[in-house]
Amino acid sequence: NKCPPDLECAICFCQFNNVFNTPKVLQCKHTFCLECLARMNVKSTQPDTIQCPLCRAYTPLPDLGLPKLANDSTVLSYLPAAMQHVYSIRFNRNKGKLQVKRVPSSAPALTQTISQTLDVGNPAGLEGQRGRDGGRERSLLMTVLRMPLCKAFIMSMVAIVTVILTIVIIITNRK
Numbered sequence: 700n701k702c703p704p705d706l707e708c709a710i711c712f713c714q715f716n717n718v719f720n721t722p723k724v725l726q727c728k729h730t731f732c733l734e735c736l737a738r739m740n741v742k743s744t745q746p747d748t749i750q751c752p753l754c755r756a757y758t759p760l761p762d763l764g765l766p767k768l769a770n771d772s773t774v775l776s777y778l779p780a781a782m783q784h785v786y787s788i789r790f791n792r793n794k795g796k797l798q799v800k801r802v803p804s805s806a807p808a809l810t811q812t813i814s815q816t817l818d819v820g821n822p823a824g825l826e827g828q829r830g831r832d833g834g835r836e837r838s839l840l841m842t843v844l845r846m847p848l849c850k851a852f853i854m855s856m857v858a859i860v861t862v863i864l865t866i867v868i869i870i871t872n873r874k
Contacts, residue, residue, distance in 0.1 A: 704774045708732035710752060715774055717782045719797055719817050722771035725749065727756040730771040733788065734797065737819040740765055741795045765790045766797075795820045 707714050708731050715722040720732040729751050740749055740760075748757045749765070761767035766788040775783050787800040797817040
């Protein structure tokens, strides 16, 4: 008597389905949804492999890409019958998009309304490219500005400098 598998992704905790959250099994036998694996792959500097977030083992990607990783048939068997047929998905890593190739006309009316594309982020190395070090500096600045204490400190310093400059200008204009 086997326990049923987890029916949600261990990364995003979304319920598995037959479109973008298709359960994909890595060589290490851990299962994650296609969307999470695509988000990881698009940020990776190694586009031909995927590293398991649990055990850190590497899985080489099939020649036709991430969507061609094996589906976890055990997980799929626990989904409702209408969700056991997996849609054909294309992954464009350069654009950071997952795309449904086509929704079959035989699909239930509910699935005819499925979003045809899903943005999974900008590929590694393409974010904020400017000069030789410009992209790195920009991303560091953006990282710092996302931290509330750093942002508050920088805003406070700007306010203090503004007040000091205003006082200096007023004093020099009086003379």
